[in-house]
Amino acid sequence: MAPKEIYIGVIGAGGVGKCFLSQLESLSKRYATNASSPKLSLVLVSRSTKTLYSEKYTSLRFENLSTKLAESTQKTLSVTEAIEFLAATPAKAILVDNTSSQDVADQYPSALSKGISIVTPNKKAFSGSYKLWQDIFSAAASSGAKVYHESSCGAGLPILSTLKDLVDTGDEVTKIEGVFSGTMSFLFNSFAPLEGSGGKWSAEVTKAKELGYTEPDPRDDLNGLDVARKLTILARMSGLPIESPTAFPVHSLIPKELESVSSGDEFLQKLPQFDSQMEETKVAAEKEGKVVRFVGSIDVAKKEVKVGLEKFDRSHPIAALKGSDNIISFYTKRYGANPLIIQGAGAGGEVTAMGVTADLIKVIERLS
Structure with a gap:
């Protein structure tokens, strides 16, 4: 034949x-x-x-x-x-x-x-x-x-296929949590690293743009909508009928005053004036012996989805990410207290x- x-x-x-x-x-x-x-x-x-x-x-x-x-x-x-x-x-x-x-x-x-x-x-x-x-x-x-x-x-990470297998085989997914943006991963790993003090927030955003990690206008990453879209997909696959990526709390890292500036370049030019806001967040976490990271989480039982800044113990897998890697933890009935973790490059052609x-x-x- x-x-x-x-x-x-x-x-x-x-x-x-x-x-x-x-x-x-x-x-x-x-x-x-x-x-x-x-x-x-x-x-x-x-x-x-x-x-x-x-x-x-x-x-x-x-x-x-x-x-x-x-x-x-x-x-x-x-x-x-x-x-x-x-x-x-x-x-x-x-x-x-x-x-x-x-x-x-x-x-x-x-x-x-x-x-x-x-x-x-x-x-x-x-x-x-x-x-x-x-x-x-x-x-x-x-x-x-x-x-x-x-x-x-x-x-290319096997996130959706893994979740589909968990759901299709009758496991009960209770919570999904992780760093879903290569851009945000890179930014926070350099702004609030485990070792050393990290640079100023505006300098790290500028560096991320120069290295090609951000969209041409960095606000398209910093508004959190990219992460919210990914969480919407995962939540729907977990059985939650989420209406849209704006139907749950998403913490934007764009200062209110800079939301309407005309271009990405103007945004980067004015961002240093607002460095103290992010610095305070970082220092507050350090005082608790923690680091700050930009994460998304889905609590399936409570039907809650959120995207924003969270503080993590320095020993937590999310705190120890390198470069622009993503990490996604699936907490399920079968896997018990130790989540199923997928980690690796979450961006790139x-x-x-x-x-x-x-x-x-x-x-x-x-x-x-």
Whole structure:
């Protein structure tokens, strides 16, 4: 029997998208050497203003793909048109969304209802309105299409798959706690380290931006919303019908006076005036023999979700994190007093793309 063919469309060819396409090329070559593996055909790649697609569904070549995309004169397909294109493939199709676009996320129910499986690191699809969350999974259930989004929480770390296994096997998750942001991890590990005194808060934020750890406007990290989105996803998977990432307390680290300044650069320029606020928090923790960290927690029994600053004993695993690592602790009935801990790099193009590629393999195995 000739191996099955699976058609793949990719939206988003920037940081994570580039890394993913490189991993997809390696995966396609590996599958091509195994007679029992399906043939993977990349038939569409798009970014905001350019689309490259194969009108007759023959596989696009990976050589010079980013150049070909940049120089493409083909009609730029809207998300709806890209979905229609994939829905008409001769066999099963998978949409890989490497964007963080709400517009693309809003189209997931439509794609899934047409039998197109989805693999994505896009948090907005799963942390937006609770109705969108329900629509996505009911569309997948009715069509049989698959939806995987491991990288929407903690890049390539196996956080969502672990939680799903715990829930599906009947364990009772009582609490989830951790550092869910590589940016916040880096900031607090350098601002309030276990050894030494750390730098001024504004200097550490500036350094984090220069090293590429923050968004172009650091306020997009410091408002805590990125962490709140991840907690929303985890809470929903734990059975809590959280309405949105703004439905629970989220402690923003942006001084009120700087919320409305016009740019990220102006924000960094004025931030030193407010260093004393963070310094006081750090010193208060030190007086108790503790360190301050930016964490998220879900108390499943009490149905409470919160994001903000917490003080930790210096011996606590959260206090001892290095660099921009994430750490997530699952407290469950089975694991008792000692939580199941997942720790490692929670940000970066290669590891995020790895999570996406691993999800793609899972979908291919289920479709083959």
